Amino acid sequence: MIDVLFFGPVVERTGTRGLKVEHRQGMTLKHLRDELAAKYPGAFEIVCLAAVDGQHARDLTMPLADRSEVTFMARFSGG
Amino acid sequence: MKDQVRIQEEDFSQDEEIAALKASCLRMGGIATFLGCARDFSEGREVSRISFEAYGSMALSEMKKLRLDAIEKFGLIDARIVHRIATVSAGDNIVFIAAGAEHRAAAFDACRYMIDELKMRVPIWKKEITPEGDAWVSPHP
Numbered sequence: 001m002i003d004v005l006f007f008g009p010v011v012e013r014t015g016t017r018g019l020k021v022e023h024r025q026g027m028t029l030k031h032l033r034d035e036l037a038a039k040y041p042g043a044f045e046i047v048c049l050a051a052v053d054g055q056h057a058r059d060l061t062m063p064l065a066d067r068s069e070v071t072f073m074a075r076f077s078g079g
Numbered sequence: 080m081k082d083q084v085r086i087q088e089e090d091f092s093q094d095e096e097i098a099a100l101k102a103s104c105l106r107m108g109g110i111a112t113f114l115g116c117a118r119d120f121s122e123g124r125e126v127s128r129i130s131f132e133a134y135g136s137m138a139l140s141e142m143k144k145l146r147l148d149a150i151e152k153f154g155l156i157d158a159r160i161v162h163r164i165a166t167v168s169a170g171d172n173i174v175f176i177a178a179g180a181e182h183r184a185a186a187f188d189a190c191r192y193m194i195d196e197l198k199m200r201v202p203i204w205k206k207e208i209t210p211e212g213d214a215w216v217s218p219h220p
Contacts, residue, residue, distance in 0.1 A: 008132045008204030009215035051202070054137040071134060071202075077216040078131065078138075078162060078203025079115050079174050079194055 002032065002064060005071045006043070013043035023066040030060035032070060049073040083158070084142045086135060088165040090172055096159050100179045103157040109183035111190035113176040119169035121216075126207045130166040131173070134202035138162070141201045145193055153189035155180050160193060162203065 005018045021032060029050060037044035050057045051071040052064065064070065080099060085091075093114060100110060117129045146158045161175045174197070178189035198218065205216045 005134070007134050007202065008206070012215065049202075051134070051137055054134075054140055056141075056200070071137070073134070073202055074204065074215070075218045076198060076200075076202055077205045077218045078133070078201050079198045 001067065002027075003067075003069045004032070004036065005069065007071070007073060009046055009074045010043050010072065013046065014040045023064065023068075027064045028060065029057055029062045029064060029070070032064060033060065033072065036072065044072070046074040047072045048075055083160070084139065084146050085161045086133060086139050086142070086164055087161065088163065090163065091161045091175055093172075093175060096161060096175055096177055100157055100159055100177050103179070106181060107156050107179040108181050109186040110177055110179045111183070111186035112178075113174070113190050113194045114172060115174040115194070117167045117169050117171045117173055121207055124209050124211060126169065126209050128166050128168050128208040129173070130206045130208060130213075131162075131164045132204050132206070133162075133164045135164070138201050138203055142197065145196050145200060148196070149178065149189045149193050152192065153178070153180065153185040155185060155189050158189065158193065160197070162197075162201070164203070166208075 001020045002023050006014050011017055053069050142160050149158050157179045159177045176193045178186045180186040206213050
């Protein structure tokens, strides 16, 4: 399973702080993103950043390991 | 001694952070600081409070990397970054950054670099609470 987390403005649009997605052989960050974007189109209008296991992930072709923690995020506004 | 990089709910003391920075080395000739604080007005409307949310583990990890990047890039002697994750009112402290170097130029440049990079790299979001309702903030340049 893959743990998906959402924060801040994305939560407001998904209505949930996270969910689990079944891991599939050969699954990439793009596969997961597309699957979730179809489920939460409003949230993914503002998603522009992703992280895998707490590290920025800019390459959508990145393969995902089982038990990864993946976060799809809106632009940051700290500081 | 408090950690050089922290995320915390409670307020911080600029004096304590600067004292800790100075205590790390007597070769420090210049310290530049940035204090981010809450405003009561934004985008043409009153703001009552600001609420912060973070992807905590990643935010702390990115802030630690950012400190090390700044030390290496500008040849700093030491640096500190503290960010509050809380609901704050106008005038309250939000973030404190201090850069200590042998000379002022590196300290100024590194301080600017750290706050600019923090805004781009660290997963923290702010929500403005206004009399008209709440709204997540779109980043400012």
